[in-house]
Amino acid sequence: MSAIRVQGLTKCFVVKKKSAGFTSSLKSLFKPETMVKTAVHPLDFSVEQGETLAFLGPNGAGKSTTIKMLTGILHPSSGSAEVLGCKPWADRKRLAFHIGSVFGQKSQLWYHLPAADSFELMSRIYELNRMDFAKRQEDLVERFEIGPYMNIPVRKLSLGERMRCELAAALLHRPNIVFLDEPTIGLDVVVKHKIRQLILEMNREEGTTVFLTSHDSGDIEQLCKRAIVINHGQLILDQDVATMKRELLTHKSIRLQLLEDSEPLSMPGVETVEHTGQTMRLAVDTRRVSMEAVLARIVAACRIQDVTIEDPSMEEIITHIYARKAGVGVL
Numbered sequence: 001m002s003a004i005r006v007q008g009l010t011k012c013f014v015v016k017k018k019s020a021g022f023t024s025s026l027k028s029l030f031k032p033e034t035m036v037k038t039a040v041h042p043l044d045f046s047v048e049q050g051e052t053l054a055f056l057g058p059n060g061a062g063k064s065t066t067i068k069m070l071t072g073i074l075h076p077s078s079g080s081a082e083v084l085g086c087k088p089w090a091d092r093k094r095l096a097f098h099i100g101s102v103f104g105q106k107s108q109l110w111y112h113l114p115a116a117d118s119f120e121l122m123s124r125i126y127e128l129n130r131m132d133f134a135k136r137q138e139d140l141v142e143r144f145e146i147g148p149y150m151n152i153p154v155r156k157l158s159l160g161e162r163m164r165c166e167l168a169a170a171l172l173h174r175p176n177i178v179f180l181d182e183p184t185i186g187l188d189v190v191v192k193h194k195i196r197q198l199i200l201e202m203n204r205e206e207g208t209t210v211f212l213t214s215h216d217s218g219d220i221e222q223l224c225k226r227a228i229v230i231n232h233g234q235l236i237l238d239q240d241v242a243t244m245k246r247e248l249l250t251h252k253s254i255r256l257q258l259l260e261d262s263e264p265l266s267m268p269g270v271e272t273v274e275h276t277g278q279t280m281r282l283a284v285d286t287r288r289v290s291m292e293a294v295l296a297r298i299v300a301a302c303r304i305q306d307v308t309i310e311d312p313s314m315e316e317i318i319t320h321i322y323a324r325k326a327g328v329g330v331l
């Protein structure tokens with residue numbers, strides 16, 4: 001059975017037109033002119049129960065608007081959506097018992113209360129049986145290793161500690177689907193890894209469907225089997241992540257800050273994009289050379305002060321998708 005089925009889903013907003021100049025601004029204050037902005041064009045896709053889907057797109061592409069329609073927060077302008085057999089905006093309350101959500105930039109835990117109090121309140125909201133709640137909480141606390149933080153006000157926790165509590169809270173009522181919006185944003189590498197492991201574990205063991213938005217290609221590669229890319233509210237790619245990785249996530253960028261001037265690095269599969277004094281930027285074609293080999297070569301050839309490794313930006317990936325559709329190579 002499909003966990004999510006979307007057909008011709010659209011969302012338009014009526015927005016005020018911005019006028020330039022003092023007179024026009026004054027006029028629009030009394031008689032505002034409006035225009036219709038289409039945030040989501042007719043969108044069609046479905047997600048199977050237990051799937052792990054990355055829902056991607058650049059800023060303003062329409063991801064949050066789509067998630068808001070799928071969780072019942074927004075009514076669509078047209079089209080239909082079924083989430084676990086419910087029409088989200090009509091059955092919002094019923095659906096809330098079966099879905100969970102984590103928004104990396106927003107907390108669903110009460111900020112001034114310890115997480116334990118939020119868990120208690122949520123158990124009442126979700127009408128959990130006392131015994132089930134106690135057992136589930138114990139399991140999640142152990143699994144997410146959040147025992148030491150449960151009785152500290154959430155505002156005093158580090159971002160990583162809070163995110164583990166957030167995720168555990170979202171899973172308290174055993175949701176069939178979790179909507180994760182940038183769940184690892186701002187976290188360090190170790191905590192990111194831990195959070196990803198926990199999400200995968202829940203997907204494997206409880207069959208939880210994962211609907212993820214992220215700008216972090218590590219989240220996409222490690223968590224999801226399938227990716228949908230939208231741009232300007234339109235679906236432009238629906239493909240498995242392994243293929244996407246092979247075809248689109250093929251380049252990494254290495255930025256180096258050196259302690260002393262060095263010769264340009266010459267290596268097959270590595271292009272020096274920028275080299276001024278002690279800064280260097282390299283583009284690595286990971287199909288031709290492994291990052292391990294490139295980093296080993298850099299360490300042998302240069303004295304490094306700092307190194308940053310970046311994945312292609314969402315904008316670069318989108319340019320590539322369009323170019324590929326048009327039959328032009330870009331990378």
Ligand SMILES: Nc1ncnc2c1ncn2[C@@H]1O[C@H](COP(=O)(O)OP(=O)(O)OP(=O)(O)O)[C@@H](O)[C@H]1O
Pocket residue numbers: 013014015037038039057058059060061062063064065066
């Ligand atoms: N309530 C609203 N009123 C008017 N326009 C809106 C409203 N909500 C969203 N939009 C517009 O709809 C478009 C899609 O926004 P949305 O927040 O869905 O994008 P997004 O893909 O989630 O972006 P981001 O990655 O930056 O969060 C944007 O152009 C945005 O300005």
